[in-house]
Amino acid sequence: MTSVPWDSDLDGDLVERFVAALLLLENPHGNRITPAGGDRGVDIQIEHPDGGFDVYQVKRYTGPLTAAQKNAVKESWEIFLAETLPVRHVRSWTLVAPLNPSNQRLDWFRELTGGQAFPTYWMGRASLDGKAGDNPRLVEYFFGNGAVRLQELMTQAMYAGSRIEPGLGSQGLLDGVVSRHASLAAALNDVDPFYTYRIEIRSGRLRDLPWNDADSRSCPSAALIEYKELDEDTYVVLWTIPRAGESAYLRPITTSVILKPGEGSPELQAVREFLEYGAPLRDVPATVTAIEGPPSLVRDTGDGRIHIMIPPRAAEELPDLEIRLIAPDETPLGHLDVVDIRYAQGSAGQGRWLAARDRSGVLECEFLMGGPGSGQLRMTMQPLTGKTPAQVLPAVRLVSAFNSGAGIMLAVREGQPFSHVWGLGEVDEATTPWGSPTVKVLEALRTVQQHTTQRVVIPAHIDTEELKKLLLFSRLLNGEQVPMSWDRLPLPARMQEILPETDQEMRLRAALVMSLQLGGREITLDCAMHVFYQGAILGESADDTITLVPGPHGAATALIGPLVLPPAAAEG
Secondary structure, eight states, X not given: OOOOOTTSOOOHHHHHHHHHHHHHHHOTTEEEOOSTTXXXXXXXXXXXXXXXXXXXXXXXXXXXXXHHHXXXXXXXXXXXXXXXXXXXOEEEEEEXXXXXXXXXXXXXXXXXXXXXXXXXXXXXXXXXXXXXXXXXXXXXXXXXXXXXXXXXXXXXXXXXXXOOOTTOHHHHXXXXXXXXXXXXXXXXXXXXSSEEEEEEXXXXXXXXXXXXXXXXXXXXXXXXXXXXXXXTTEEEEEEEXXXXXXXHHHSOOEEEEEEOOOTTSHHHHHHHHHHHHOOXXXXXXXXXXXXXXXXXXXXXXXXXXXXEXXXXXXXXXXXXXXXXXXXXXXXXXXXXXXXXXXXXXXXXXXXXXXXXXXXXXXXXXXXXXXXXXXXXXXXXEOOOTTSOHHHXXXXXXXXXXXXXXXXXXXXXXXXXXXXXXEEGGGEXXXXXXXXXXXXXHHHHHHHHHTTOSSOOOOOSOOOHXXXXXXXXXXXXXTTOOEEEOOSOEEEEGGGGGGSOSSSOOEEEEEEEXXXXXXXXXXXXXXXXXXXXXXXXXXXXXXXXXXXXXXXXXXXXXXXXXXXXXXOOOEEO
16 A cells, blocks of 8 residues: 655645545535635635534654744644634634654743644654544545546446447346446546545437536536547546545546537627526537646547536525516516526626426526626426326416516515516527417316326327317316307117106206316316206107107207206206
């Protein structure tokens, strides 16, 4: 096992980075202070839940302290007292130096740092070696060949999917692939001190991917997600996941890219929105000029097309939000909760980009706010097919009510505005098939669902006659008594015995089972449609049927009733 070569001429920054990694990987709520603007006597600080900080000052000294080194420690302590202590709740201050101090040096240290309301410590070589022994992968990475081993393992990860032994059979093939990639991921995780890895081999081609955020949502903590084709039908996905909050600082991931959109092209507009608002980039021509960081699938520079997606965790600090529909006088007309929020800010201005969807996923909105001009709102309506009416009605109602006199804004849920107001003419893709007729059909489907235990979903198409029946059933189920037109009513011949023998007008009641054909399925309801016929008279009869037709005062009314009818009867 590689040990830390403290007595060699180690670079001071290397020692500080190694000590920072030892401490911060154990304490994910800490961070290393960069010396760019002065470190205020603090190299590393670790925050605790009570708001206090453990402060560390790191020195590379490995032998007995010289006078100059003692002065450097004293200067760091005095700067800490003057610049950090007044503005921080300090729980402890620790000098970290890889030497084992003598009693004389400990007395000097206590005299220097004594008299404070918090304890001070000297973390010497024995303590550092103990921590290093608990994290051998970190020692190997900094002082052994861990970095080389990582790249070798990554190369195996890239090409392991293309070499499978023949003759294994389908189950053996599956077991072999799963075992191989599980072993590779475990080996990577065992070697890399800063990141863990997840590997997947998938069927398909990269150029056919939708490039949505499904993979980032499946692992929100990932710092990087990479894709690489293995062959025409297979590609590999690699998630790089930080072990601690400071992993990206201790081992940065950087890529230098020259974007090459065509003049006046949609790609150029996308690049402008990326710079001004932080909007994601999708399929933009680019040249990669340099790649630095942990091992990755893509190590070669050159031309290609780049996608930059916004991780879901970027919106974690935002409040719950809603889309709010308002009248011209700013009276609220409705609201819609939004979820799956993604958020970013532009690097070249004050612009902000936010994307979200409603809970059913049928309405997607993209807001460009605070940048040049008035910003932009883009609304995309997804197909309703396969959703339940209750799921989609809130979104469809709001969009269908968005007319030329109304406005839409983003707001804190039940709170203050988060954006300005967009009118109908300012919204991209504002034309929608979701109007009042759509709302009416969805409400009818929802009403039907209340009267059946079968699942009712929105079909891709409803036959004209079935649509008429659906709307009629909805009216009846909502308590209406609906006048019906009729021209004849066939009845079994056995009904003749309960009908009057004269030609006088009569009244009778018929009940029909209520069922609909929706998406190839028959939906049966828990009640019947009762039709009351008035002014009916006998018409032509046959051997097995008799027929009633409307008389001079013929009429019919439908309403809801029970499935079980009383004994058949007719009144003259």
